[in-house]
Amino acid sequence: MEQRLQSVSRRDALKLLGAAGGGLAIAKWFGADTAVAQDLQTIKTMEPFTGPGPNPHWNSIGPYISEPEKAPLILLTDRPVQLETPRSYFRTPFTPNDAFYVRWHLPEIPNRVDLAEWKLKIEGNVNKPMALSLSELMEKFKPVSLAAVNQCSGNSRSRFQPRVPGGQWGNGAMGNAMWTGVRLRELLDTAGVKAGSVEVQFQGLETGPGPKGLGSNVFLKSLKLTDSVLDEAVVAYLMNGEPLPMLNGFPVRLVVPGYFATYWMKCLTWIRVLSAPDDNFWMKTGYRVPDKPRGNTTPEEVKAGGIKTVPITRMPVRSFLVSPDGHSKVPAGMNVTLRGIAFSGYGRIVKVETSEDGSKTWREAELGEDLGAYSFRTWEAKWTTKTPGNYTVEVRATDEKGNVQPDEGVWNPGGYLWNRIEKQDIVVGKAS
Amino acid sequence: MRKNLSALVLAAGLMLAATGTAVFAQFQSGSYGSKKENSIDQTAPAQMSSDGNFAVANFPSFAPELAEGEGRAETESFCAMCHSTRYITMQPPLPAATWEAEVNKMTKTFGAPIPDATAKKIVAYLQAHYTAENRKQ
Numbered sequence: 001m002e003q004r005l006q007s008v009s010r011r012d013a014l015k016l017l018g019a020a021g022g023g024l025a026i027a028k029w030f031g032a033d034t035a036v037a038q039d040l041q042t043i044k045t046m047e048p049f050t051g052p053g054p055n056p057h058w059n060s061i062g063p064y065i066s067e068p069e070k071a072p073l074i075l076l077t078d079r080p081v082q083l084e085t086p087r088s089y090f091r092t093p094f095t096p097n098d099a100f101y102v103r104w105h106l107p108e109i110p111n112r113v114d115l116a117e118w119k120l121k122i123e124g125n126v127n128k129p130m131a132l133s134l135s136e137l138m139e140k141f142k143p144v145s146l147a148a149v150n151q152c153s154g155n156s157r158s159r160f161q162p163r164v165p166g167g168q169w170g171n172g173a174m175g176n177a178m179w180t181g182v183r184l185r186e187l188l189d190t191a192g193v194k195a196g197s198v199e200v201q202f203q204g205l206e207t208g209p210g211p212k213g214l215g216s217n218v219f220l221k222s223l224k225l226t227d228s229v230l231d232e233a234v235v236a237y238l239m240n241g242e243p244l245p246m247l248n249g250f251p252v253r254l255v256v257p258g259y260f261a262t263y264w265m266k267c268l269t270w271i272r273v274l275s276a277p278d279d280n281f282w283m284k285t286g287y288r289v290p291d292k293p294r295g296n297t298t299p300e301e302v303k304a305g306g307i308k309t310v311p312i313t314r315m316p317v318r319s320f321l322v323s324p325d326g327h328s329k330v331p332a333g334m335n336v337t338l339r340g341i342a343f344s345g346y347g348r349i350v351k352v353e354t355s356e357d358g359s360k361t362w363r364e365a366e367l368g369e370d371l372g373a374y375s376f377r378t379w380e381a382k383w384t385t386k387t388p389g390n391y392t393v394e395v396r397a398t399d400e401k402g403n404v405q406p407d408e409g410v411w412n413p414g415g416y417l418w419n420r421i422e423k424q425d426i427v428v429g430k431a432s
Numbered sequence: 433m434r435k436n437l438s439a440l441v442l443a444a445g446l447m448l449a450a451t452g453t454a455v456f457a458q459f460q461s462g463s464y465g466s467k468k469e470n471s472i473d474q475t476a477p478a479q480m481s482s483d484g485n486f487a488v489a490n491f492p493s494f495a496p497e498l499a500e501g502e503g504r505a506e507t508e509s510f511c512a513m514c515h516s517t518r519y520i521t522m523q524p525p526l527p528a529a530t531w532e533a534e535v536n537k538m539t540k541t542f543g544a545p546i547p548d549a550t551a552k553k554i555v556a557y558l559q560a561h562y563t564a565e566n567r568k569q
Contacts (some may be wrong), residue, residue: 043465051524052564062522064472068488072472078494079516107514111491116484163524165534209514216514216542246488281541 050168055158058087058325058424059170068111069245071098076167080104080206081247084172090322090341093368093376094147095175097239102247103152103173103261105219105282106208110267113205113251120235120252124201124273127192134251137237141182144234146257147375149176149343153260153287153312157415162299164415171320171422176343176376179255181236187271188230199224199274202254205267215281221263222278223256229313232257235268257374258314258345260416262287287312288414295417296410315345316419317405319352319379319397326424331431332388338365341376344399351398352379356391359407359421365395373400385428396421496521499569503557510546510554511538525564531555 046061055061064072067083076082083102089095119131132140152173154166167173188200201222210216223230234255237243244250249266256263262282278284288309289295294316297307319342330336342349348370353362368378383393396405409420478489496518498504511517526534535555538544546554560566 040460040463043470045470048569049521049524049567055524063494065492065494066472066475067491068475068478075494075518076522077516077518078492079518081491109491111489112485112487114485118484158524163526165523165526165530168522168524211543214541214543216544243486246486247491250486285541 050158051163054161054163055168055170057170059172060084060158060168061170067102067247069098070102070247071096073099073101074170074172076169080107080109082167083247084169085175086172087322087325090172090320090376091339093341093371093378094177094240095376097177097242097245097248100150100175100177100239100245100248101152101173103167104206104247104266106206106210106216108207108209110205110246110250113246113267115251118251118269120269120271122187122191122271122273125194125197125275126188126273127194128190130187130191132187134237137182137235137252141186143180144183145178145180145238146232146234146255147176147178147372148255148257149174149315149345149374149376150255150261150264151175151315151343153262153416154414156418159409159418159420160411160415161409162411164413166415176341177239178241179234179236180238180241181234181252181255183231184233184235184254184271185231187235188273191273193225193273194275196275197225197273198276199278200230201270201272201274201278202263202265202268203270203272204249204253204265205269215286218280219265220278220280220282221265221287222274222280222283223263225273229256229259235271258347260287260312260315260345262312283311286414287416289416290412294406294410294419295412297412299411299413302413312414312416313345315343316417317344317346317349317397317399317403318342318419318422319349319395319405320422321354321393321395321424324424324426326426329427329429330385332385332428333431335382335384338381338383338393338395339378340380340395341378342395342397343374343376344397344401344403345374346403347400348373349377349379349397350400352377353396353398354381354383355394355396356383358392359394362396385426388428388430391426391428393424393426394421494518497569499561499567501557501561503553503560506550507554507557510544510550514538514542514544520558520562521569523562525562525567528559528563531558531562534558 062075065075066072073083081102081104085099085101089099115134122130155169155173156171157166158168199222203220206219208216235252236255237252252268254265254268289312290297291308291310321340323339342352352365355362365379365381398404405421407421410417532555535551539546
């Protein structure tokens, strides 16, 4: 869609002036050859789809839409609701609740929760099953707070080559919040996990019209009781010091620091201790990655079959340039500040580097405040834009375990674990 | 003479400004477009009471326009039993075999009650409008 913008041409202006004798002065005022210094840009909306090549944009391409308790976000799907956070919200280490991305699996998600009735149940293979109201959760257990990144397993899926079906996220299926709630371990200890238990299963208020026993009926996720992440997991009733938006899991959601969001059960209502491994669809079939370095495979290997898969767990190290975002030209010689965020599911970010010469040289960026091992960490770097032309700014992060972002993509049929070095084209224009 | 010229140019500049569109080598201003379809209405504050009910408004629906063709009605009605047809338009162009696998996943893995003949029609429709060779919208 284009909008033609009208302007008065130089010829019209001359006519209007009606004075050929003023030619010299006019040339000085209007420029020698052109009526305007630069053509105005027309407003264009995004293309309706991207592919079969990779999505070239930072975010996905859907329209902005307005959902309850939310700022305008980018629509992927409306039923169930999937919304992406626009890039500019990542300038700060904490993502505002109203801008936090949304991803549900099944269409029946709550518009209403009655806290007079609602209880969090801890059941299954425990000594003392419990049903706790929100008041009891808030008052009977010690509140703890931690900053942690929640990222969809399929964040950046639209970068995959060849493309894979699924939510075609750009980079905005992630967010960081200060989560406050009760330690999962304290709840499990209070209920008393019986000997012979192997996993703990989480269920929220999300259901679908599918037949009982299938993945289309209920969304369930489980973690092994031997997984040390259970010691860090929190049942959160506060998100950035506010109640959770309904679309982000009101009244409580599970926080699993360092792990992909698939385990962060929204509207958490059942914590179920299991004496046998969970073989429901969302563990046995969904959210699995090849048991290979980076979860990387090829379409040919998948076709040949026999690839061993494991449930997805921790998030590989990533970093992003948030601004400048390439939507505006930068004047040559200007000292601009490159700003962004970095995080890793394997621990603290210890280094962020930028390159403006095609990965030949890397400069270390200045890191922002350390808000915890699983938080976004902001970074910034000065960049003097030099001569006019087209530039590409690259950014890569290193975490405390020594994991560095690679310059190679990843491929697996689920579209998971993308963490390639991000690159942003920036046009530098003449400043004189 | 020089003074007169300056005065003339100044007058012309004022005339141009008066038309709402000033054109100079240095800058151009005052051109507006109309893009009403890009606007999003603000949501009005909700009515609330102090009971235990915590409720939000209905989640809005945005059904996309699917490509016209044989099988569109079946695709719209059967797929939309469980999810928005935006799941179709959101995808990149996918190979014909992938569309078939997707429909099979819905019926076999997720138990969607779609008669075999209808499922075949839906597959054919998706393959006719949403692959790299033929996708237009």
